[in-house]
Amino acid sequence: MRKILVGVKRVIDYNVRIRVKPDGTGVVTDGVKMSINPFDEIALEEALRMRERGEAAEIIAVCIGPDDAQQQLRTALAMGADRAILVKHDGPVDPLVAARTLHAIAQKESPALVIVGKQAIDDDAAQTGPMLAALWDRPQATFASKVEFKGETLVVTREVDAGLETDEVDLPAVITADLRLNEPRYVKLPDIMKAKKKPLDVTDLASLGVDAGSPAQVVRWEPPAQRQKGVMVKDAAELVDMLKKKGLI
Amino acid sequence: MNKVLVIAEHAGGSLNPATAKCVTCAASVPDAEVTVAVFAADGAGVAAQAAALKGVAKVLLVENAANAQPLAAVLAPQVVKVAAGHGYVFGPSTTFGRDLMPRVAALLGVPQLSDVMAVESATRFKRPVYAGNAITTVEVAPGSVIACTVRVASYESAPAGGNATVEKLAVDVPLPSHTRFVTVSAAKSDRPDLQTAPRVVSGGRALGSAENFEIIYRLAAKLNAGVGASRAAVDAGYAPNEMQVGQTGKIIAPELYVAIGISGAIQHVTGIKDARTIVAINKDPEAPIFEIADIGLVGDLFTLLPEIERLI
Numbered sequence: 159m160r161k162i163l164v165g166v167k168r169v170i171d172y173n174v175r176i177r178v179k180p181d182g183t184g185v186v187t188d189g190v191k192m193s194i195n196p197f198d199e200i201a202l203e204e205a206l207r208m209r210e211r212g213e214a215a216e217i218i219a220v221c222i223g224p225d226d227a228q229q230q231l232r233t234a235l236a237m238g239a240d241r242a243i244l245v246k247h248d249g250p251v252d253p254l255v256a257a258r259t260l261h262a263i264a265q266k267e268s269p270a271l272v273i274v275g276k277q278a279i280d281d282d283a284a285q286t287g288p289m290l291a292a293l294w295d296r297p298q299a300t301f302a303s304k305v306e307f308k309g310e311t312l313v314v315t316r317e318v319d320a321g322l323e324t325d326e327v328d329l330p331a332v333i334t335a336d337l338r339l340n341e342p343r344y345v346k347l348p349d350i351m352k353a354k355k356k357p358l359d360v361t362d363l364a365s366l367g368v369d370a371g372s373p374a375q376v377v378r379w380e381p382p383a384q385r386q387k388g389v390m391v392k393d394a395a396e397l398v399d400m401l402k403k404k405g406l407i
Numbered sequence: 408m409n410k411v412l413v414i415a416e417h418a419g420g421s422l423n424p425a426t427a428k429c430v431t432c433a434a435s436v437p438d439a440e441v442t443v444a445v446f447a448a449d450g451a452g453v454a455a456q457a458a459a460l461k462g463v464a465k466v467l468l469v470e471n472a473a474n475a476q477p478l479a480a481v482l483a484p485q486v487v488k489v490a491a492g493h494g495y496v497f498g499p500s501t502t503f504g505r506d507l508m509p510r511v512a513a514l515l516g517v518p519q520l521s522d523v524m525a526v527e528s529a530t531r532f533k534r535p536v537y538a539g540n541a542i543t544t545v546e547v548a549p550g551s552v553i554a555c556t557v558r559v560a561s562y563e564s565a566p567a568g569g570n571a572t573v574e575k576l577a578v579d580v581p582l583p584s585h586t587r588f589v590t591v592s593a594a595k596s597d598r599p600d601l602q603t604a605p606r607v608v609s610g611g612r613a614l615g616s617a618e619n620f621e622i623i624y625r626l627a628a629k630l631n632a633g634v635g636a637s638r639a640a641v642d643a644g645y646a647p648n649e650m651q652v653g654q655t656g657k658i659i660a661p662e663l664y665v666a667i668g669i670s671g672a673i674q675h676v677t678g679i680k681d682a683r684t685i686v687a688i689n690k691d692p693e694a695p696i697f698e699i700a701d702i703g704l705v706g707d708l709f710t711l712l713p714e715i716e717r718l719i
């Protein structure tokens with residue numbers, strides 16, 4: 159029966175206002191709420207729904223991150239993943255490193271499907287899914303907003319700039335989840351209790367034969383340029399007047 | 408010479424405007440020689456359009472029936488072949504480029520820099536992270552091929568006036584059949600394209616229904632503007648997905664952006680930070696959109712829009 163691998167990244171919660179450290183070495187993370195990357199939550203939800211429809215048997219949540227990322231994996235288990243793998247690594251993870259790691263795990267587990275978020279809301283890179291598909295030499299269907307099984311192929315609707323594109327991919331395949339694929343479920347208290355008993359294996363990059371190094375390094379962080387504070391107008395007439403004066407309409 | 412290969416995006420025989428912006432970014436690499444690669448079933452027209460861009464030294468045209476649709480799994484191995492000998496491979500940060508370029512980078516065995524907004528040197532680039540709330544400077548070790556997607560909103564289009572040679576290339580590489588294009592449902596409209604329109608009018612959750620969203624289209628028509636929407640408006644079905652503006656939608660840089668009934672969540676604002684003038688109309692004077700708007704108007708959109716329409 160089919161296995162599904164889901165990538166789960168630990169990121170600063172999307173509600174947190176991001177602040178760059180004054181010394182330009184990163185963003186403030188002390189005392190900041192961490193969560194599962196929202197797109198990965200959607201990826202996991204899709205896998206859960208497939209299992210509930212009998213289209214998959216086992217769901218494995220994988221995270222590359224620090225020890226504390228066990229929290230996010232426990233959340234994934236509480237949502238319904240069957241087991242979890244933490245690939246321990248402190249510090250930033252280049253998407254190519256993430257893809258190599260998922261590739262190493264895919265070779266061990268032989269999943270029918272790997273689902274990851276279309277991007278992580280920290281580095282906004284949007285690379286891990288397609289990179290994994292390249293290394294694995296398998297199809298990719300990115301920005302998915304609908305996924306349906308048709309025998310051993312998947313019919314995927316993708317949100318592209320032009321509108322909605324439909325592609326057909328053979329299994330095994332890599333899917334990246336977009337926002338409108340589904341709405342993830344809330345975790346209930348009894349599920350959190352149950353999740354504590356589910357298996358969570360801890361390994362590291364070296365054990366999987368993956369080198370954490372990357373030729374690309376962030377050397378400086380800075381806040382973005384701020385926009386000038388604008389003016390308020392009192393009514394429609396004043397607005398239209400101002401736009402006309404500025405030559406904007 | 409730094410040889411930069413730009414992967415052209417095109418559809419229906421037309422070069423996507425994002426490619427001209429990529430060319431500008433590519434040309435800003437010190438000592439750049441810019442080559443544009445066109446992968447198509449029948450691409451002479453597109454190649455000619457690319458050759459007419461100023462700053463392009465050469466256009467490579469790879470024609471193959473399998474290239475009729477831009478499937479990343481089919482294009483990537485061909486791009487890798489054509490990229491041999493180039494130090495840089497660039498594509499646009501549109502859904503085309505975001506789908507294809509990481510697959511190319513992984514086959515090349517190099518990391519990718521997404522959404523490059525500035526080239527600081529031959530090995531140093533700036534790119535936004537955290538929905539544009541931080542800007543990073545990335546240094547790439549010498550000797551590695553540099554693969555990038557270009558944040559098109561950060562660049563002007565390369566002007567016309569180029570006269571590059573077009574060279575046809577046969578690329579001999581096995582192509583997969585595991586990925587098949589079925590269809591694309593692109594809504595046909597004669598409205599200006601959201602990503603390149605000088606003026607954009609956007610509506611949010613406040614519109615309340617697809618019927619009410621018509622007043623956004625009406626105002627846009629009056630202004631000859633493209634139409635955008637917030638995620639909330641798209642999720643609720645008031646507007647189609649291709650209109651979403653923001654971190655996970657389109658990043659745009661029009662001369663004029665009018666946000667109507669949009670609160671101004673960071674994920675939305677990141678899509679419009681480069682707009683020249685932002686106008687916000689919202690009934691809540693505390694709405695965060697007013698923190699970044701150049702011109703703000705507090706009031707009910709359903710009374711204000713008809714008035715504005717009348718006045719212009």
Ligand SMILES: Cc1cc2nc3c(=O)[nH]c(=O)nc-3n(C[C@H](O)[C@H](O)[C@H](O)COP(=O)(O)OP(=O)(O)OC[C@H]3O[C@@H](n4cnc5c(N)ncnc54)[C@H](O)[C@@H]3O)c2cc1C
Binds near residue numbers: 612637651655
């Ligand atoms: C991972 C992630 C990615 C996201 N990506 C995006 C993205 O790409 N783009 C995006 O837009 N959002 C995105 N969001 C969602 C974002 O956080 C907000 O939820 C969304 O932008 C809100 O849309 P809105 O402003 O239309 O709705 P709301 O926040 O509900 O705002 C509606 C506004 O309308 C005003 N209003 C109500 N009635 C009237 C009236 N009659 N007249 C005038 N004003 C009125 C209200 O005062 C309010 O300010 C993302 C969220 C997440 C978690």
